[in-house]
Amino acid sequence: MSVCTDKFRTTAEAMARLHGFEGYRFVLVHHPIASLELPEIAQLAAGALDEVLAILEVTR
Amino acid sequence: MTGDVTASDTATGDTAASGTITNTLIDHQQVRRAIEHYYEEGFTDGLPVVPPTESYLAEFLAQVDRSPDEVVAAMPHLNRQCTLRVAAINSIMAGCLPEYFPVVLAVLDAMRVDVGARGATRFSSGLWQSTTGTVPITVVNGPVRLRLGFNCQGNIFGPGFRPNATIGRALRLIVMNAFGLKPHVLDQSTQATPAKYTCCIAENEEESPWEPLSAEAGYGPEASTVSFMMMRSTLHIEARSATRPDHLLSDVANSVGRTGGLYSEKTACLVVVSPEHAQLLHSHGWGKQEIREFVAENAVCTREAMERAGKTGISRDMHWLVPADHPDALPGEEPQFERRDGADVHRVLGSPDDVVVIVAGAANAGVSTVVDLMGGSSSPSGRGGGRVPAMSEIVTRGSA
Numbered sequence: 094m095s096v097c098t099d100k101f102r103t104t105a106e107a108m109a110r111l112h113g114f115e116g117y118r119f120v121l122v123h124h125p126i127a128s129l130e131l132p133e134i135a136q137l138a139a140g141a142l143d144e145v146l147a148i149l150e151v152t153r
Numbered sequence: 154m155t156g157d158v159t160a161s162d163t164a165t166g167d168t169a170a171s172g173t174i175t176n177t178l179i180d181h182q183q184v185r186r187a188i189e190h191y192y193e194e195g196f197t198d199g200l201p202v203v204p205p206t207e208s209y210l211a212e213f214l215a216q217v218d219r220s221p222d223e224v225v226a227a228m229p230h231l232n233r234q235c236t237l238r239v240a241a242i243n244s245i246m247a248g249c250l251p252e253y254f255p256v257v258l259a260v261l262d263a264m265r266v267d268v269g270a271r272g273a274t275r276f277s278s279g280l281w282q283s284t285t286g287t288v289p290i291t292v293v294n295g296p297v298r299l300r301l302g303f304n305c306q307g308n309i310f311g312p313g314f315r316p317n318a319t320i321g322r323a324l325r326l327i328v329m330n331a332f333g334l335k336p337h338v339l340d341q342s343t344q345a346t347p348a349k350y351t352c353c354i355a356e357n358e359e360e361s362p363w364e365p366l367s368a369e370a371g372y373g374p375e376a377s378t379v380s381f382m383m384m385r386s387t388l389h390i391e392a393r394s395a396t397r398p399d400h401l402l403s404d405v406a407n408s409v410g411r412t413g414g415l416y417s418e419k420t421a422c423l424v425v426v427s428p429e430h431a432q433l434l435h436s437h438g439w440g441k442q443e444i445r446e447f448v449a450e451n452a453v454c455t456r457e458a459m460e461r462a463g464k465t466g467i468s469r470d471m472h473w474l475v476p477a478d479h480p481d482a483l484p485g486e487e488p489q490f491e492r493r494d495g496a497d498v499h500r501v502l503g504s505p506d507d508v509v510v511i512v513a514g515a516a517n518a519g520v521s522t523v524v525d526l527m528g529g530s531s532s533p534s535g536r537g538g539g540r541v542p543a544m545s546e547i548v549t550r551g552s553a
Contacts, residue, residue, distance in 0.1 A: 101341065103337060103338055104282070104338060104339060104341055107333075107338050107339055108231075108339070111231055111232055111233070111333075112232060127481075129480070130480060131480040134480060
């Protein structure tokens with residue numbers, strides 16, 4: 094399960110292709126992360142949770 | 154130059170200097186087609202490339218006793234390899250002469266350790282796609298410098314010399330074309346440096362009072378070598394009126410210890426000492442080891458400066474410097490400080506061995522350069538390496 098920020102979308106897709114996983118699903122969150130405070134990180138994680146669970150095929 | 158260039162009056166000759174076109178041997182439309190083809194294929198670094206041909210390629214391959222199918226570089230995490238033949242094609246495209254090709258191969262041999270083991274050498278990181286925008290810097294030593302006409306004097310980091318320009322460029326084209334490390338895709342550099350086009354310098358052994366870098370690695374004067382390091386940037390040191398070694402090297406150490414260069418607790422550097430500065434140091438009895446020791450001792454950051462820059466915390470996994478109250482900061486952890494002259498200071502170099510020293514440039518001013526290097530003795534990538542950078546001997550056909 095991979096999560097990356099939207100600024101690395103192209104690179105992530107290219108890496109997946111290189112390893113033979115065209116269309117590999119991963120979760121994108123807004124950039125940046127390194128300069129966020131904890132509440133903002135928590136908000137980002139909460140916003141991504143549904144997509145993470147969907148990729149993992151887990152239902153709440 | 155004005156007026157249209159037609160099929161009968163074609164390119165180059167002394168055009169660049171005088172505007173006069175004298176070369177009528179080639180058809181400009183064919184030249185243009187070939188040049189544009191490589192742009193369309195995405196095989197350039199933004200500058201035009203020399204179109205390779207099979208006959209010209211054969212001249213390159215004839216320079217060495219190695220198979221064209223030999224894998225000369227690999228990036229396993231990308232599932233990509235570069236054969237000797239592909240390296241030769243990219244060397245042609247970069248503008249190399251055939252006799253430069255053994256130098257390109259020696260660079261690849263030196264860098265193979267770095268790429269293959271993801272940073273097993275001391276002054277590298279294994280990071281070729283990082284947002285930092287790290288870039289190879291290669292240093293040439295030995296008789297090959299004079300034989301091929303490498304510049305080791307004035308304008309050492311600048312243009313004008315074919316071996317320096319094209320060998321460094323060949324390396325860039327190889328990683329772009331063989332490995333696909335292209336901007337906006339697999340190369341994620343946030344800004345990078347102009348050195349990414351090319352950065353191949355030679356040591357000015359003739360005007361150096363000290364043994365060359367190759368000798369530090371145990372090579373004799375008959376050996377020609379290339380050293381491979383990964384750098385982030387070059388910093389200009391203005392010390393034109395320096396008369397004392399401690400003044401000059403304090404300037405150097407102060408530049409190494411600036412907060413902006415620190416992403417983790419420790420760093421490493423290459424000091425490119427100009428001949429004038431080298432003579433000053435030598436006349437006071439200073440050698441490369443004394444330089445290394447002084448810079449390592451005096452490249453420090455004060456706690457105050459690091460606090461002002463928000464770099465007194467250490468992040469959990471990457472061990473990067475972050476603000477002390479950053480969510481990812483390890484509680485209670487900070488860089489190691491020591492008390493000196495009434496202030497808390499942090500040494501940014503782990504050891505004198507984290508300083509590489511060479512002599513290069515013109516003997517016409519008191520100007521030197523500090524190159525920020527990756528790795529170093531305190532970094533995970535540097536622990537397994539020796540004191541000198543990864544280095545390979547240049548081997549031509551029949552000389553092995």
